[in-house]
Amino acid sequence: xxxxxxxxxxxxxxxxxxxxxxxxxxxxxxxxxxxxxxxxxxxxxxxxxxxxxxxxxxxxxxxxxxxxxxxxxxxxxxxxxx
Amino acid sequence: xxxxxxxxxxxxxxxxxxxxxxxxxxxxxxxxxxxxxxxxxxxxxxxxxxxxxxxxxxxxxxxxxxxxxxxxxxxxxxxxxxxxxxxxxxxxxxxxxxxxxxxxxxxxxxxxxxxxxxxxxxxxxxxxxxxxxxxxxxxxxxxxxxxxxxxxxxxxxxxxxxxxxxx
Numbered sequence: 001x002x003x004x005x006x007x008x009x010x011x012x013x014x015x016x017x018x019x020x021x022x023x024x025x026x027x028x029x030x031x032x033x034x035x036x037x038x039x040x041x042x043x044x045x046x047x048x049x050x051x052x053x054x055x056x057x058x059x060x061x062x063x064x065x066x067x068x069x070x071x072x073x074x075x076x077x078x079x080x081x082x
Numbered sequence: 083x084x085x086x087x088x089x090x091x092x093x094x095x096x097x098x099x100x101x102x103x104x105x106x107x108x109x110x111x112x113x114x115x116x117x118x119x120x121x122x123x124x125x126x127x128x129x130x131x132x133x134x135x136x137x138x139x140x141x142x143x144x145x146x147x148x149x150x151x152x153x154x155x156x157x158x159x160x161x162x163x164x165x166x167x168x169x170x171x172x173x174x175x176x177x178x179x180x181x182x183x184x185x186x187x188x189x190x191x192x193x194x195x196x197x198x199x200x201x202x203x204x205x206x207x208x209x210x211x212x213x214x215x216x217x218x219x220x221x222x223x224x225x226x227x228x229x230x231x232x233x234x235x236x237x238x239x240x241x242x243x244x245x246x247x248x249x
Contacts, residue, residue, distance in 0.1 A: 021106045
């Protein structure tokens with residue numbers, strides 16, 4: 001037997017006796033699939049909420065401390081060579 | 083807006099149900115071959131397929147033209163590979179006698195045969211899916227076909243040592 005014939009023989013063996021599809025397969029798939037979707041939605045929502053909270057916290061902190069406003073210098077540079 | 087949303091939801095459910103009705107039989111057969119269970123008693127294969135289909139359902143809106151059948155088959159294959167890995171520590175050699183046509187093969191040989199011969203996936207795609215080279219896929223397949231057509235003689239059951247007749 002060459003390779004092709006052997007593969008065809010194996011293919012025929014594999015095709016024998018398909019198992020019956022259980023009737024509760026679809027509802028179970030739907031239940032699990034919906035749960036996965038719900039979890040993903042919840043995870044996404046949590047992520048956005050965290051991001052939003054972080055942005056808000058930063059904005060509040062920045063408006064209170066104003067890190068960009070430079071304090072007037074209290075020392076004078078030494079002057080020599082007059 | 084809400085009505086449109088609801089009708090979209092309904093169409094999605096209808097599409098998915100039609101897909102499952104069409105594909106479940108063949109996929110369940112493939113999964114049962116993978117787990118080497120008998121067609122009438124295949125809890126592992128059912129579980130494998132249920133999880134894979136649930137994943138397909140969850141990503142149904144993001145398929146973007148991908149074939150849902152391909153996607154589900156891929157899920158089944160990778161889940162099976164991962165499970166076999168966790169179960170045996172190795173994915174290669176373990177031979178366990180159970181029911182089904184492919185009972186005499188290792189999990190990896192079963193996976194190759196089912197993908198290549200039952201599902202007709204090309205060697206390249208099979209290799210890419212499992213991280214193996216094309217030559218390796220071909221070698222494993224050839225060996226598995228040989229084993230299947232000419233099963234090696236079963237190791238003789240341990241013969242109880244004949245009792246020494248008391249002299």
